[in-house]
Amino acid sequence: EDQVTQSPEALRLQEGESSSLNCSYTVSGLRGLFWYRQDPGKGPEFLFTLYSAGEEKEKERLKATLTKKESFLHITAPKPEDSATYLCAVQATFDTDKLIFGTGTRLQVFP
Amino acid sequence: DTAVSQTPKYLVTQMGNDKSIKCEQNLGHDTMYWYKQDSKKFLKIMFSYNNKELIINETVPNRFSPKSPDKAHLNLHINSLELGDSAVYFCASSHWETQYFGPGTRLLVL
Numbered sequence: 001e002d003q004v005t006q007s008p009e010a011l012r013l014q015e016g017e018s019s020s021l022n023c024s025y026t027v028s029g030l031r032g033l034f035w036y037r038q039d040p041g042k043g044p045e046f047l048f049t050l051y052s053a054g055e056e057k058e059k060e061r062l063k064a065t066l067t068k069k070e071s072f073l074h075i076t077a078p079k080p081e082d083s084a085t086y087l088c089a090v091q092a093t094f095d096t097d098k099l100i101f102g103t104g105t106r107l108q109v110f111p
Numbered sequence: 112d113t114a115v116s117q118t119p120k121y122l123v124t125q126m127g128n129d130k131s132i133k134c135e136q137n138l139g140h141d142t143m144y145w146y147k148q149d150s151k152k153f154l155k156i157m158f159s160y161n162n163k164e165l166i167i168n169e170t171v172p173n174r175f176s177p178k179s180p181d182k183a184h185l186n187l188h189i190n191s192l193e194l195g196d197s198a199v200y201f202c203a204s205s206h207w208e209t210q211y212f213g214p215g216t217r218l219l220v221l
Binding site for chain 1: 144151153154166201212213
């Protein structure tokens with residue numbers, strides 16, 4: 001069964017303290033791995049899509065990487081405005097378009 | 112210039128009632144989805160439509176019925192609401208793989 005596990009559940013960082021969020025996945029065939037950011041009371045906001053192992057994508061202080069079993073979202077010198085829940089999802093090659101989500105990592109960055 | 116919009120934003124209702132949630136996208140996408148996010152923030156697919164045709168129907172009770180009048184709209188009708196239906200419902204749309212989500216409808220069943 002296709003599955004996504006994210007860790008840690010929650011992460012508290014001091015402003016400027018870099019860290020990484022983990023997304024482990026099991027999928028029959030990976031069509032894409034997606035990272036979203038969700039602020040309280042809002043819908044998930046698309047960040048990145050990764051398609052194959054070794055691929056990396058960056059956006060401001062965020063960098064997403066992908067291996068055959070997991071993805072990392074690296075946050076460099078975070079700011080309080082980076083506080084949000086970060087969701088990881090996979091899309092399987094032979095299973096239509098549905099996204100299978102993990103339960104997310106709730107990130108809090110303190111000044 | 113809202114991309115994916117949903118109405119209403121909040122919905123408070125009694126058990127047994129019937130309610131509808133509406134979704135519209137102005138992105139020109141062919142595929143639209145409904146997801147449910149439970150109290151633990153877990154997002155799970157319910158339905159998807161491609162150009163008005165039902166593509167995904169995950170194990171959702173028959174009380175939930177999606178309807179797509181055209182490819183820019185996907186509505187969700189829920190009959191005989193139960194306490195366990197309380198959740199946030201998100202609409203999404205996509206052209207290729209990437210899905211873009213609406214702001215959500217917070218449903219509370221009393």
